[in-house]
Amino acid sequence: MRSSVKSPSVAVEQVDTTYLESLIGYNARRAALSVIGKFLEKMAVYDLKPVEFSVMSVITHNPGVTSRQLCASLNILPPNLVGIVQALDARGLIERLPHPHDGRAVGLHTTQQGNELMLKAEVTAAELEMNVGAKLTPNQVQTLVTLLQKIYL
Amino acid sequence: MRSSVKSPSVAVEQVDTTYLESLIGYNARRAALSVIGKFLEKMAVYDLKPVEFSVMSVITHNPGVTSRQLCASLNILPPNLVGIVQALDARGLIERLPHPHDGRAVGLHTTQQGNELMLKAEVTAAELEMNVGAKLTPNQVQTLVTLLQKIYL
């Protein structure tokens, strides 16, 4: 027993986090928060938060997509998407057109203004990718993305 | 102009998210949320959320660590740690002892009960790692963790 007695009055000089740093979830979260933090800074000029960028991106590449489809592909709950879509609409970045064969649904489309914004925003996103990827070789970036997708897709 | 006219009444059958899936931040966030979701389920028996597990883990491996050190290593703001520490203390999982040479600070230590809980919780965490890693080879898990750390460390 004597050998396992803790001395309660010893100060910690350097915090050891090696255990947590061995866990996939811990590292994925820390890395995601780091990248998203930089994303927030760079995208501030366009007034686009990560979710708004994602929504705009999916609409850009899928003109006519519905709210429900957006929710499913981005893992957003319908009530939480409403405000986002309304805000983008109010900013004149998207427009809502009737769905061709479903009176309940609404097709989402980018406006000319929204398209122009996203062209610039995706260039900035690409720059940010290179910035993050500067710590990794292009090959490592590809490997990282592939491995991450294996986990959640 | 004619060729760039969009037809507003076409339905989207399959949503294309390939662009977002090329971005590191998007993938890191989706992967982190997926793993953390499973973590939440498995750790529910111990009533430990990811942050609480992280805090308990750091205290376990660094007896006498201060709140301030915890905040710095886990990237938590001091006001937000207070409630977490108080709750763990109230549950009898940790205890707060005077700091050896700083009257302002408090050293955090796990109790016997806290130690026993964490022994079991870390086994469960290891199982979860294997579960997540089942989609990856052990080698790929190691690669993934290393690449993620290059990004945020």
Next chain:
DNA sequence: TATTGTTATACTCTATAACTATA
């Protein structure tokens, strides 16, 4: 004067229940 721990508080994000219009 600076730092540790704390309170109060505000803001954002996420989640659930329930409604309407249409299928």
Next chain:
DNA sequence: TATAGTTATAGAGTATAACAATA
């Protein structure tokens, strides 16, 4: 009966300002 979009609302997570005690 089920689904798309919406409203209201509750809860969790994250942020800043300010204070007492100690360095």
